[in-house]
Amino acid sequence: MSTSSQSPADRLQTDRPHSARVWNYLLGGKDNYSVDHQMGDVILKAFPDFAAIARLQRAFLARAVRFLTAEAGIRQFLDIGTGLPTADNTHEVAQRVAPDSRIVYVDNDPLVLTHARALLTSTPEGACAYIDADVRDADAILAEAAKTLDFSRPVGLTMLGIMGQLPEEDDPWALVDRLVAALPSGSYLALSDGTNTSDSLNQAVASYNANSASSYHLRSPERIADFFHGLDLVEPGVVRTSAWRPDPDQSPAKTLQGHAVSGVGLKA
Secondary structure, eight states: BBBOOOOOHHOOOTSOHHHHHHHHHHHSSSOOOHHHHHHHHHHHOOOOOOHHHHHHHHHHHHHHHIIIIIIOOEEEEESSSSOOSSSOOOHHHHHHHOOEEEEEEEEOOOHHHTTGGOOOOOOSEEEEEEOOOTTTTTHHHHHHHHHTTTTTTTOEEEESSSSSOOOOGGHHHHHHHHHTSSSSSOEEEEEEBBOOOOOOHHHHHHHHHHHSSHHHHHHHHHHHHHTTTTTTTTTTTTEEEGGGGOOSSOOOGGOOOOOOEEEEEOOO
């Protein structure tokens, strides 16, 4: 389902970098263009660890979804800011644990829409759907998602790297509040975003913002933690992404890496 008046071809803008394509390049993917390579290389020159941040955030998604399915019993997911398909997409992780899981993906990048079929390979017991919509259009997202998800039952809302794409004037905290308010008790929010705790990362993102079709807004860990206000944080709280329930075989040194924080909160 698309809520845009432009066709995907008109929205590709292959002459300017786009966040999902640059992110795909940093993850080692092939769904990107030369302008995205160039911008990714600019970012890596200014901040060589940026690709590691991308990988750590993707690993957090897998850990959070495994927690929500295996430990919290969640069987429905609303994944906003999906990005281009890679390994261990939300439905793959969830349905590996619980084949009856139902997932709705939301993104407004035209290349993600083109590749959405890769996100719709659900198990027979479960379901997958894709909504082409801007994250700011919460009401349209919720209305369309209700065709696949039962909002009388708990939902896992995942928002990785998406709130940083909204400036302060868009009040992203109010947007998260609107989405969480639509979910029943027993639902969870899993959220991750980059922090402004590194001068070199701040400079790299400034270069990206000056040349890209979109912009990214790094924030303090405290401001990112504010997205969880009113929710009961799952231990260990809002922490560096690699430190959120690391896998048993993860090196302790790796939990100190990264200028991004993540958390999971329960709506009681």
